[in-house]
Amino acid sequence: MCELLGMNANTPTDVMFSVTGLARRATEHQDGFGIAFFEGRGLRHFIDPVSALESPVAQMVQRYPIKSTNVIAHIRKATQGRVALENSHPFVRELWGRYWVFAHNGDLKDFSPRLHGAFRPVGDTDSERVFCWLMQELAKAHASVPTIAELTRTLAELLPQPARHGTFNLLLSNGVALWAHGTTKLHWVQRRHPFGAARLADEDLSLDFRATTSPDDRVVIVATAPLTRDEPWAAFAPGELRVFADGAPAG
C-alpha cells in the first residue's frame, strides 16, 4: 500500500509541513516518491523511484518552498508493476488543454477496461491503467471542459466500476479542483480562520499556522491517515467521493 497526500487551497500555499509528515512514513514505502504542484495552469512534476528519505529530488522539493493551490503527492510501496520511473505516481495527462494529475492507493485486481481512446499507460501499473480509462471516459462524456459539478457527477458514475475490483483510494486534480475517493482509508481536514498550531503525528514537529496565514486563507488537506495529532480529521466513508475547490468542499 502507498500513502497519498492532496492539498487544495484558495491561495498559493506552502505544503512542505505536510510533505515532511508524509516523508516520515517513507521507511515503509521505499519504492517511489512523487509530487505534482499546479501553478495556475502550469505543473511541476517530480518523481523518483527511490525512497523519499534518499531522493535528491525529494530533498530539493522540501528545501524549495513552492507555493501552490493544488498539490498531489504519493509515496509508493509497489504492489503491481516493477519499481521503475514510469511506474511512479502521480501520473499526468493533458485533457481539454488542462493537465490532470492522478495518484492511487490500493490494488485493483483484473480491472482491464478496453482502452480505445487517446490515453494509454506508459508503465505497467493497475493505477496508470485506471487513470487512462478515467481520462478516456471523461473525454467521451464531455465535448469540452465541463464545470466542477458536472465532472463530479461523471466521476460519481465512473468510479464504482473500478472500485468493485479492489482498493481504490485516489486523488485527482486539474489544477482547479481536487477530487478524492476513498474505499478503505482516506481522511481530510480543513484549515481556516482562526488558525491554530498543529503537531505532526509521526515526529516531534509542530507549526503555528497563524504565522503564515491571513484570515481569508482556506486549505484542505487529504491524506491516507491523519498527518497531525491535534486537528479534526474526518474519515471518508467506503465509496465516498468528495470534491474540494478554493480550499473548501465544493459541488
Add this chain to the structure above:
Amino acid sequence: MCELLGMNANTPTDVMFSVTGLARRATEHQDGFGIAFFEGRGLRHFIDPVSALESPVAQMVQRYPIKSTNVIAHIRKATQGRVALENSHPFVRELWGRYWVFAHNGDLKDFSPRLHGAFRPVGDTDSERVFCWLMQELAKAHASVPTIAELTRTLAELLPQPARHGTFNLLLSNGVALWAHGTTKLHWVQRRHPFGAARLADEDLSLDFRATTSPDDRVVIVATAPLTRDEPWAAFAPGELRVFADGAPAG
C-alpha cells in the same frame, strides 16, 4: 530566441557537462529553464520559469548526475507567450503508450492549425501549439507505434508546413530516438571511440571523456550553437531533418 540541447546515447550517459555549457548562456535567456530525461520508458521532467542561473531546480539537476539515453533541454527567451510555468519548454504528451518530449527555438507567425484531436495546448506559446499539431498528425498517420524510419518519413512530410511560418529549429524524442530539425541554427556532433577531451566554448572548463566512457559508447549532442571548441560540430542545412538512435545517425 532560445537555446536547445539534445542528447542521444547508446548507454545511459551523464549530460551535465553539456548542460553546464548551456546554462552559461542563460544570462541572455532568463525566461525559463527546462530539461527532460528519459530512463527507459519513464521520464523526469524539470521546468522552472526563471533563469537557469537562479533556478533551484536547475541547480539540483546539475548536482544530481542523472544518466539517460535521451535528453532534451531548453533555456528560454520569451518571444510568444507570457513567462509562466505552463509556457516553459520542453513540453510533454503521451502517444501510443510512450512519452513524447518537444522543445523549439524560433518563432512561428500565424501558424494556427485546426486542433481537432486529443492534444490541446495548456499554455499560450506557438511552440506548444505546433507540438500538439504534430502529435495529432502523427496519431492520424499511424494506428500504433511505427518504426523510427516510418516516423521520420511522416515528420519529413509534416515539418515543412509550420516551417513556412518562421524559424523552426526543434528537438523531439520518444525515449528511443531523437529527431532534430533545423531551419536557421542547429549543430550536432558525435562522440565515440577513441574519445578525447573537449573544452566548453563559453567558459574555461574541459572534460576528458576517456575517464568516463568505454570503447563501445556512442553519444550524439545537438545544440543551437556548438558547445565546445575542439570538436567537429556540423551545421544543419536549412530545413534539414536528422534522426539519431543508439548514439548515431539512424534511418
